Amino acid sequence: MTRPQHVPVLLDRVVALLEPALGREGAVLVDCTLGLGGHSEAVLERIPTARVIGVDRDPAALELAGARLAPYGDRFTGVHAVYDELADVVAGQGLDHVDAVLFDLGVSSMQLDVRERGFAYAEDAPLDMRMDGTTGPTAADVLNSYSAAELTRVLRDYGEEKFARKIAAAVVREREVRPFTTSGRLVELLYAEIPAPARRTGGHPAKRTFQALRMEVNDELAVLRRAMPAAIVAIGVGGRVVVESYHSLEDRLVKQAFSAVTRSEVPPDLPFVPEGSEPALRLVTRGAEKADATETEQNPRAASVRLRAVERVRPSSPGATS
Known part of the structure; x- marks a missing residue:
């Protein structure tokens, strides 16, 4: 079997966006798309206060990432699940909220580089394409x-x-x-x-x-449609959701989910925003950030990335979905 390679996209920028939410001792990141663990490893290495719950629907990815991240001991926990099961994953770890959630959407190096999985068109292979085989x-x-x-x-x-x-x-x-x-x-x-x-x-x-x-x-858009509100609900005050998308339909869903929870419901002609009427979350990125030419040249998979992030600034009002 071919061994997969892994080059995380926008790694430094992703860690920089997550870091403010993970500064307290024992802060928890849920890496919803663990893959081979590149983003998780960078967080564990650079943010010593953080621990990571790594979620993947692919048992092979969990096994490889688990071996890679074993040196971090109990700071890393791997969970076999689809990322729209985020609420169950968080509850299963005995938590009522987390400090950050990361999505690196689309197909991972884990799938693309192993010809037997049938994701790549460059070699003749069985037409499988299941992320969970x-x-x-x-x-x-x-x-x-x-x-x-x-x-x-x-x-x-x-x-x-x-x-x-x-x-x-x-x-x-x-x-x-x-x-x-x-x-x-x-x-x-x-x-x-x-x-x-x-x-x-x-x-x-x-x-x-x-x-x-x-x-x-893999029913990817339906899973993402369910996962976005679950991630937004899962973070506490100061928590962040960071998403890397590689397809216009994915990015549109993320943009819509983030816009819905950062938009003020106060009429625009009101001279002030009444206390308690402010949105519970704010946009951290202005629009969608992209990889620069240098990174795209070094890692062609970065060419289509769109990076967005939101932060919770106050608790949701009772009954709100965010």
């Missing part, structure tokens, strides 16, 4: 069972693929000859169906389809 349908199941209309929706919405309908029709036609089982055959189909001029721009012609299948297999 122990449960749920695979990418092959999606390709071999979805209708042409369903496949079109997935490719268009999650991959922003202009030729979604054409590709879907070809998949349905070809699976009647032989079901899809490996990535190589799918890549061949994509080369055949995407016109040559389009193949010459926008990166590898399989990139958008593979992204779309991965997001569908």
Whole structure:
């Protein structure tokens, strides 16, 4: 099996955003997308007051990250869960709140670099793409069972693929000859169906389809939609939620969730904000921060990152969702 590599994106900036929330002894970060533990290791190393609860749906990632972070002893705890189960994870650790929550969304090095997982289009491999390989349908199941209309929706919405309908029709036609089982055959189909001029721009012609299948297999947007409010509720006063997104739909969900809890409900023409009417959270980043050219050159996965953060400045009023 190939050994995965790991280059955390915007590592220094992420740690800098988390640090103010983790300054007290025993402060807790929930790393909701542990992967190989790069962000968690940096926090444990640079912020000696912090401890980390690392969450991942991938048992292999938990095992590798656990070995990497073992030198930090009981300052690190690994939990096998999907990150929309954040409330249960926090309660399971005997906590009523945490000090910071980190999301590094999308596919991790853990999945991309291990060819047997079927996430990458550069090598022929089984069409799996499950982040937790122990449960749920695979990418092959999606390709071999979805209708042409369903496949079109997935490719268009999650991959922003202009030729979604054409590709879907070809998949349905070809699976009647032989079901899809490996990535190589799918890549061949994509080369055949995407016109040559389009193949010459926008990166590898399989990139958008593979992204779309991965997001569908792992139900990523629905999980994120549930996880954002859970993270916001989980942090105490002074706590921060930091999110790295790599897809426009992910970033839009994060932006909407953060805007909803940082927007004042007071009419704009009111000369002052009545006490207790201030938003419970504030934006820490102005818009979405991006990686600079140097980092993008060194780590191509940083090219599409969008980084956002919020901080809780006061408790939520009773009955509020934030």
